[in-house]
Amino acid sequence: MVIGGVVLIVGGFGIWAVSNRGDEPYIYIKMNEGTASTTYDSMNNVDATMYGGAQWKNEEDCVEGKCVYLDGVNDYVSIPDFGLE
Numbered sequence: 529m530v531i532g533g534v535v536l537i538v539g540g541f542g543i544w545a546v547s548n549r550g551d552e553p554y555i556y557i558k559m560n561e562g563t564a565s566t567t568y569d570s571m572n573n574v575d576a577t578m579y580g581g582a583q584w585k586n587e588e589d590c591v592e593g594k595c596v597y598l599d600g601v602n603d604y605v606s607i608p609d610f611g612l613e
């Protein structure tokens with residue numbers, strides 16, 4: 529899965545399996561580390577990697593905590609195939 533392609537400041541995302549809607553998300557990536565190019569999944573260790581120069585922003589530029597800035601050119605955040613059907 530790739531998230532990107534437009535100018536975005538991302539504060540995190542979750543992915544719910546359809547069959548689990550209403551329960552905890554299968555993946556929950558807060559995107560609040562603020563350093564390096566890995567942002568970690570809190571649920572099942574499906575960690576995401578930032579590409580294309582995606583940048584961390586500090587609290588003053590984000591809704592809550594730190595966040596990821598995508599410049600709209602070639603930035604994206606990718607998670608590995610985690611076998612969800």
Ligand SMILES: [Ca+2]
Pocket residue numbers: 580581582599600601602603
């Ligand atoms: Ca870029």
